[in-house]
Amino acid sequence: MMADLVYQQLFTTLRDNIIAKKYPTMKLPDERSLSEQYQVSRSTVKRALNILADQGVVFKKRGSGTFINPLYLKNQSVFHYHNGSNLGVTDSFQMDGRKPGIKLLDFEVIRPDDELRRDLFLNPDDFVYQIKRLRLFDKQPFMIETGYIPIKIVPELSREIVSGSIFNYLQDEKNQTVTKSFLTISAEPSTVEDQTELHLQPNEPVGVMAGVFFLDDGTPFEYSRMRLHYQYMKYNTSVTLGEN
Amino acid sequence: MMADLVYQQLFTTLRDNIIAKKYPTMKLPDERSLSEQYQVSRSTVKRALNILADQGVVFKKRGSGTFINPLYLKNQSVFHYHNGSNLGVTDSFQMDGRKPGIKLLDFEVIRPDDELRRDLFLNPDDFVYQIKRLRLFDKQPFMIETGYIPIKIVPELSREIVSGSIFNYLQDEKNQTVTKSFLTISAEPSTVEDQTELHLQPNEPVGVMAGVFFLDDGTPFEYSRMRLHYQYMKYNTSVTLGEN
DNA sequence: CAGTGGTCTAGACCACTTT
DNA sequence: AAGTGGTCTAGACCACTGA
CATH class of the missing domain: 3.40.1410.10 (Chorismate lyase-like)
Known part of the structure; x- marks a missing residue:
């Protein structure tokens, strides 16, 4: 079902990691490391991260890194309206x-x-x-x-x-x-x-x-x-x- | 005041062109032509066009081109994204x-x-x-x-x-x-x-x-x-x- | 000064539409 | 087949942060 696009897969992977609390420091690896780890270009990493940032899952600080929005994790457990693959x-x-x-x-x-x-x-x-x-x-x-x-x-x-x-x-x-x-x-x-x-x-x-x-x-x-x-x-x- | 970023300048230029009805066919030039015309990379053109698309000013159809959303011109207040200078x-x-x-x-x-x-x-x-x-x-x-x-x-x-x-x-x-x-x-x-x-x-x-x-x-x-x-x-x- | 995100480029290849 | 947007890469250089 899920698209086979690289940036979407990476987006999904990272989001699932975040939800599964695999980044206990609330900080993601830097873009160059992610690029290396998942064997994709840094541009693709940025694209996936930008989607996460647009959705409020993470926020980025130039010079510091990419951080998980704690509010996202908090609201994750609740029933909520979100922007998915369809608007219905x-x-x-x-x-x-x-x-x-x-x-x-x-x-x-x-x-x-x-x-x-x-x-x-x-x-x-x-x-x-x-x-x-x-x-x-x-x-x-x-x-x-x-x-x-x-x-x-x-x-x-x-x-x-x-x-x-x-x-x-x-x-x-x-x-x-x-x-x-x-x-x-x-x-x-x-x-x-x-x-x-x-x-x-x-x-x-x-x-x-x-x-x-x-x-x-x-x-x-x-x-x-x-x-x-x-x-x-x-x-x-x-x-x-x-x-x- | 306006940022000196290339993609933002191009975004502004294109939006102003659209509002000034400089594309009577309701279709924008293709990305490669815009890239040539404004002497920027195609990636930068895409970035500017994506912002326009996000704001509902244009919509893109793969294989066909980039079109001006008639509803944007017809009812600007509905679509216009109010970039207030502040979120407060x-x-x-x-x-x-x-x-x-x-x-x-x-x-x-x-x-x-x-x-x-x-x-x-x-x-x-x-x-x-x-x-x-x-x-x-x-x-x-x-x-x-x-x-x-x-x-x-x-x-x-x-x-x-x-x-x-x-x-x-x-x-x-x-x-x-x-x-x-x-x-x-x-x-x-x-x-x-x-x-x-x-x-x-x-x-x-x-x-x-x-x-x-x-x-x-x-x-x-x-x-x-x-x-x-x-x-x-x-x-x-x-x-x-x-x-x- | 090293680390990190932001911008921009040039180009390859793919998917879809139109002719 | 030609045209057009989408994806993805590899890399250069810039701006900011923090030790």
């Missing part, structure tokens, strides 16, 4: 071997309102699917997800397809990948529906993630609104300023 | 002309516990400032922020300094910039203190953002835990897959 829920949430489930709550075709039309760059006469699903881990509901997808992009969508991973369907059957997203993350008090579906107490909140997913050619593919049981929302974000 | 609260939150305020709740020096010591890469005998502040917009409290900063990085911190923007102080007085952060975003029911300070009802939640800020040389500078009035937490995130 099925791949983006840490599952720890738990089995993901989907319960279809609603599936219909509607005319989008102006806001949705704008967000998905639709023409006035375009229609969209409205797909409301309950997401589970091992029978435990953790998220209510409402998605809107333009009919013209996947006219053949069915209840069956929508009962599984739509992103995987796209990738497997239509060879299209979702590679970009713009999401807004916020929090809200839970509604009665949230409380019922997600087994929440009235004072317990939901995390809300809403935004647009894009295909790799830039087409806005889906507007999605996700309401998460608050204990399941752990979004890790690593921000770097400066263009590099 | 004062600069990162949308203020709409509202005046930010800071009320110092607590300021002392403590011995960090093991977890904090690990997160900030401290030695066993390092001490940290503990700074608890209430943040306001136009007298309206919206966030309780507790920060921990190693004494050794800014030994001269005072109540006066921490009553203002610490990040700005760093930049103006010590010429150091916070350029990287690693934050975990989550939501929680509000505590009694949250309800009091942020004027929340018992059923209303807080958004929690916690993590580490780094200086541009990679030094972990501050561990911060921010509890936000839920209506003020709106975190925008743009994710692009393809680790390059």
